Amino acid sequence: MIALLIAGGFSLLYSLLLTPLFVRGFNRLRWGQPIRVDGPKEHEIKRGTPTMGGIIFLSGSVIAYFVGKLVMGEQPSPSALLVILMAVGAGLVGFIDDFMKTRQQASAGLGGWAKIAGQVIIAVSFAVLGIQFANGAGITPVSTHVSVFRDLPFDFMTFGPIIGIGLVIVWVMVIVTATTNAVNVTDGLDGLAAGSAIFAFGAYLVIGFWQSAQSCVSNAAEPGCYEVRDPMDLAVIAAAFLGGVGGFLWWNTNPAHVFMGDTGSMGIGGAIAALAILSRTEVLLILIGGLFIIETGSVILQRLYFKVTRGRRIFLMSPIHHHFELKGWAEVTVVVRFWIIAALFVIAGVGAFYGEWLLQQS
Numbered sequence: 507m508i509a510l511l512i513a514g515g516f517s518l519l520y521s522l523l524l525t526p527l528f529v530r531g532f533n534r535l536r537w538g539q540p541i542r543v544d545g546p547k548e549h550e551i552k553r554g555t556p557t558m559g560g561i562i563f564l565s566g567s568v569i570a571y572f573v574g575k576l577v578m579g580e581q582p583s584p585s586a587l588l589v590i591l592m593a594v595g596a597g598l599v600g601f602i603d604d605f606m607k608t609r610q611q612a613s614a615g616l617g618g619w620a621k622i623a624g625q626v627i628i629a630v631s632f633a634v635l636g637i638q639f640a641n642g643a644g645i646t647p648v649s650t651h652v653s654v655f656r657d658l659p660f661d662f663m664t665f666g667p668i669i670g671i672g673l674v675i676v677w678v679m680v681i682v683t684a685t686t687n688a689v690n691v692t693d694g695l696d697g698l699a700a701g702s703a704i705f706a707f708g709a710y711l712v713i714g715f716w717q718s719a720q721s722c723v724s725n726a727a728e729p730g731c732y733e734v735r736d737p738m739d740l741a742v743i744a745a746a747f748l749g750g751v752g753g754f755l756w757w758n759t760n761p762a763h764v765f766m767g768d769t770g771s772m773g774i775g776g777a778i779a780a781l782a783i784l785s786r787t788e789v790l791l792i793l794i795g796g797l798f799i800i801e802t803g804s805v806i807l808q809r810l811y812f813k814v815t816r817g818r819r820i821f822l823m824s825p826i827h828h829h830f831e832l833k834g835w836a837e838v839t840v841v842v843r844f845w846i847i848a849a850l851f852v853i854a855g856v857g858a859f860y861g862e863w864l865l866q867q868s
Contacts, residue, residue: 510715510738513574514745520566521753525559529757529764532556537608555762558604560770563750564597567777570746584639585647585736586743589780592632593747596686596776599624600768622683625772629682632780633675639735643723647735650674653786655862656732681788686775688798691805691825693771696760698827698841700751702797702848703774707748709794709852710781713859714741717785720863730866734786747777760838790859796851797844801825 538554568590575582602624603616616624636648650670651657662677663670693699717737725731734740751774757763766774775798782791792799804826811820821829830840 507738509574509578509580510711510742510745512577513570513742514749516573516749517563517566517570517746518749518753520570521563521750522756523753524566525562525754525757525764528559528562529556532558532764537604540607540610555765557608557765557767558601558769559754559758559764559766560597560600560768560773562764563747563754563766563770564593564773566753567743567746567750568594570749571743574742574746583736583739584635585784586739588632588636588647588784589740589743589777591635592628592682592780593773593777595628595631596625596682597769597773599628600690600770600772603772604767604769621687625683625686625776626679628776629679630675632682632783633678636678636784637671637674641723641735643733645733645735647784648674648678649783649786651786652677652789654789655859656786677788678783681783681791682776682779684802685779685782685791685795685798686772688795688802689775689778690768690771692798692801692827693766693768694825695827695831695837695841696762697755697758698844699771699774700755700758700766701841701845703751703778704748704755705845705848705852706778706794707744707751707781709856710744710778710785711741711748712856713785713787714738714744714781716860716863730863732786735784737785740781740785743777744781747774760841787859790855793855793858794852796855797848800847801827804829 533556537556537558540553571586571590572582599616599621603621606616633648637646637650640646649657650663651659651661661670662673665673689699689703692702714737717732717734718741720728720731721737722731722733754766758766778791778795782788782794787794804821805824808819808821808824811818822832823829827840827844831837
């Protein structure tokens with residue numbers, strides 16, 4: 507519990523106090539954000555705003571986790587290290603994309619398939635490592651089951667060890683690529699992705715803390731106990747990311763002093779995906795990340811409708827946050843209302859998680 511508070515507090519102060527120093531460094535390196543040519547005209551004033559701000563809260567969150575563990579004299583857990591691997595790995599893919607954009611001063615960096623390839627490499631590494639490192643109860647960080655609130659009876663290993671492990675890897679790949687790209691699509695307005703991510707990290711902090719209190723390791727005889735590897739450490743790393751992104755939001759809210767870039771959005775997406783997988787709540791991510799799904803869904807619908815109708819559009823522009831901008835909503839209005847939607851989805855997700863536990867008690 508104390509490690510959780512230390513990690514969250516340290517990462518918050520790190521981002522809050524050090525972001526201005528990072529911004530000066532980004533300006534000297536000329537890491538300015540290029541703007542989409544076909545985007546809302548109001549965004550032209552944002553051209554040249556420092557980007558790659560994800561470096562700030564990714565580094566702060568990772569350092570904060572280790573500080574929390576060091577102060578408490580505890581060893582880092584495999585589960586938390588896997589979250590860090592996923593977040594930093596996905597962030598690195600985003601950094602390459604951002605770096606190419608700033609060097610070319612164009613809104614196109616890495617190609618779409620190149621991004622997917624990078625995400626797949628990270629996801630495969632995560633899955634392969636995650637099915638190892640069993641604790642004394644034989645629980646590995648990554649489950650071979652499909653999970654909603656906890657593992658369902660269906661086990662990929664039913665098909666044998668080779669096919670089963672292959673299916674686990676594919677399942678992890680789908681979750682990781684979907685989540686990282688969904689957060690990336692959402693990052694289009696000042697503070698939108700950061701604020702929405704804070705709610706998601708808050709959800710996994712609560713889930714990890716509750717799973718630790720109701721762990722089968724210490725409450726084996728209790729109905730509804732959770733078989734999760736290192737649940738408290740998942741709460742600690744979630745707190746670290748919550749604090750880091752929260753401090754960054756101070757500087758990222760409209761008008762943004764710095765953008766998180768793909769470095770940040772993909773790093774956040776990787777961290778959320780890892781927390782969902784390791785907490786055995788990957789299907790529940792549909793609710794917890796509901797806003798991200800809406801944003802991605804708007805892009806998919808727009809493209810499909812455009813092709814089917816040969817040039818007609820559902821939205822004035824996708825992702826959907828740009829549609830409301832072009833409808834005349836102020837950017838801040840869109841962001842705050844979308845934050846409310848994100849919060850409602852998270853409340854529904856955490857509520858469903860707790861409701862399932864109550865059903866186990868009856």
